[in-house]
Amino acid sequence: MAIISEMPEESSSSRPSTASFSARFDPLNPLAFVEKVLDFLGQESDFLKKETAEKEIVAAVRAAKERLRKAEEKTNPAEENPTSASNAEPMEVEKPKKKEKEESAEEKTNPAEENPTSASNAEPMEVEKPKKKEKEESGPRVPNQGNGLDFDNYSWTQTLQEVTVNIPVPCGTKARLVVCEIKKNSLKVGLKGQPPIIDGELYRPVKPDDCYWNIEDQKVMSVLLTKHDQMEWWKSLVKGEPEIDTQKVEPENSKLSELDPETRQTVEKMMFDQRQKQMGLPTSDELQKQEILKKFMAEHPEMDFSNAKIV
Secondary structure, three states, rough: OOEEEEOOOOOOOOOOOOOOOEEEEEOOOHHHHHHHHHHHHHHHHHHOOOOOOOHHHHHHHHHHHHHHHHHHHHHHHHHOOOHHHHHHHHHHHEEEOOHHHHHHHHHHHHHHHOOOOHHHHHHHHHHHEEEEEEHHHHHEEOOOOOOOOOOOEEEEEEEEEEEEEEEEOOOOHHHHEEEEOHHHHHHHHOHHHHHHHOOEEEEEOOHHHHOOEEEEEEEEEEEEEEEOOOOOOOOEEEEOOOEEOOOHOOOOHHHHHHOOOHHHHHHHHHHHHHHHOOOOOOOOOHHHHHHHHHHHHHHHHOOOOOOOOOO
16 A cells, blocks of 8 residues: 655645645555545646546546557567577577488488378378457457448448447449438448448437438448437447447547536446446445445344345
């Protein structure tokens, strides 16, 4: 455990006195320390009221991670120069001087001449390696910057309310050459006379009347889909395609102020529960149940709650 306390330098500010900051740092819960720092900033300055506050904080975190990465690279110079170890191998080969030993070594280094099947038997071992990558790629992927995925022939992004699909098309493509069928549970997009680029069942239903498409700069087709359930992150655009890890979705906090109070409260609750799950801590619903149980226990001291469990 560590205690950090610091006094800011005197400035020409109109404040009557300087403020001190102190907090107890727990290595098992570092995020709690960060939250206290943010609370201190909100109380003692107008920094968090700036529109760019979130972006500046994110930039500071990224810069700290980059400094940490560079520091780790300096402490492991052997990884930066992998050829240093391999350069020593030729020195061992030069030690045998007797002709008989050299000849016996040549015979051992060419077992394929005595057993021609030995070389062919080694080939399947190399063929099996890519299978591991296929298994890794079959799992959830890290989402792109728009909380979707990028493919060779199209990409998609999302917010809680909408999904946007961008499809590159030949330069000069006209709207009359496009085939776009948006239904409640399916999407079909392509060019006339060609196989569809997207054709399948959507991950979740949409509102067809609130969906539309257009061609931007005659080279990119953009399809906007309005989600039916606007409180859920999609794992994929079409069922059957690779899915994203929704635990790594990063909503734009700067847009929370644009939501109505009820929607904003729901979004903030989702973000809080997601952070709690990542740290192995109880969610908001679980915390609420714990508070209700504590209150009930206090009101009924005559009852035995030793075996009580929160479900």
